[in-house]
Amino acid sequence: MSKAKSFNLALVQLSVTANKEINLHNARNKVLQAAQNGANVVVLPECFNSPYGTQHFPQFAEPLHGQSAQALSSIARDANVYLIGGSFPERADDSAASKFYNTCTIWDPKGERIGVHRKIHLFDIDVPGKIRFQESETLSPGQSLTHITTPYGKIGIGICYDIRFPELAMIAARKGCIAMIYPGAFNMTTGPLHWELLQRARAIDNQIYVAACSPARDTGSEYVAWGHSTVVDPLGKVIATTEDAEDIVYATIEVDKIEEARRSIPVTSQRRFDVYRDVAQGVEV
Numbered sequence: 001m002s003k004a005k006s007f008n009l010a011l012v013q014l015s016v017t018a019n020k021e022i023n024l025h026n027a028r029n030k031v032l033q034a035a036q037n038g039a040n041v042v043v044l045p046e047c048f049n050s051p052y053g054t055q056h057f058p059q060f061a062e063p064l065h066g067q068s069a070q071a072l073s074s075i076a077r078d079a080n081v082y083l084i085g086g087s088f089p090e091r092a093d094d095s096a097a098s099k100f101y102n103t104c105t106i107w108d109p110k111g112e113r114i115g116v117h118r119k120i121h122l123f124d125i126d127v128p129g130k131i132r133f134q135e136s137e138t139l140s141p142g143q144s145l146t147h148i149t150t151p152y153g154k155i156g157i158g159i160c161y162d163i164r165f166p167e168l169a170m171i172a173a174r175k176g177c178i179a180m181i182y183p184g185a186f187n188m189t190t191g192p193l194h195w196e197l198l199q200r201a202r203a204i205d206n207q208i209y210v211a212a213c214s215p216a217r218d219t220g221s222e223y224v225a226w227g228h229s230t231v232v233d234p235l236g237k238v239i240a241t242t243e244d245a246e247d248i249v250y251a252t253i254e255v256d257k258i259e260e261a262r263r264s265i266p267v268t269s270q271r272r273f274d275v276y277r278d279v280a281q282g283v284e285v
């Protein structure tokens with residue numbers, strides 16, 4: 001934590017179409033624009049290169065070294081930023097029996113890949129009369145936590161539904177991460193109910209920054225994203241957000257604010273691990 005320094009974060013709330021080439025081109029332009037406006041770390045949304053739907057995942061899936069990964073590498077290099085590359089459907093191998101994952105790749109300003117996060121918790125929900133979605137129809141879950149190291153400090157990564165599981169953020173904070181960043185795509189049912197609330201909860205619980213980056217809303221698509229990409233500070237205050245249209249959300253991440261929050265409301269040091277166990281030790285409670 002002591003090595004961390006302030007930086008400018010940008011969330012690209014991208015319009016995602018059914019055309020991969022257009023999505024990659026648009027992502028490139030928007031990341032370059034964010035960099036020109038001073039961003040050091042730029043985030044793309046969940047499924048930034050493909051429509052969000054189980055039937056689309058196998059068709060759009062690519063290996064970790066495929067077209068979209070190569071595009072992200074060159075975008076990060078050309079923009080000279082750390083790029084949290086949203087997610088894309090990943091094909092694990094060339095076999096007919098290949099598994100597919102919902103995968104976030106993270107790139108440094110030289111275009112080197114510095115992290116891979118496969119969505120751990122698949123979005124399988126059924127809210128009667130509202131929304132049924134079963135990512136597990138075509139995807140497999142990731143098996144590991146992801147914490148990337150940058151000159152600004154360590155950052156934890158989750159993808160969308162992962163935010164509902166507080167353990168990820170708590171473990172990240174306990175391991176010294178200054179922020180949790182979630183490429184995500186909530187919907188018109190759970191978005192208004194929980195999108196901001198979950199981000200604020202994760203931030204307050206752990207006294208870290210939390211950001212979530214959505215695709216722009218497209219009311220003509222089968223899955224309509226909520227939008228509202230947002231950054232929350234360690235006291236749980238929304239410091240930057242937007243509505244549902246394509247946009248870039250900017251925020252300065254002031255690492256001192258973490259220590260300030262922890263000094264004022266010292267829950268971090270008041271934890272009673274003598275009464276309950278430390279989830280950061282990976283102990284089953």
Ligand SMILES: NC(=O)CCC(=O)C(=O)O
Pocket residue numbers: 046123159160161162164184185186187190191194
């Ligand atoms: N793409 C997702 O994981 C959606 C998660 C979501 O909408 C939720 O309510 O959770």
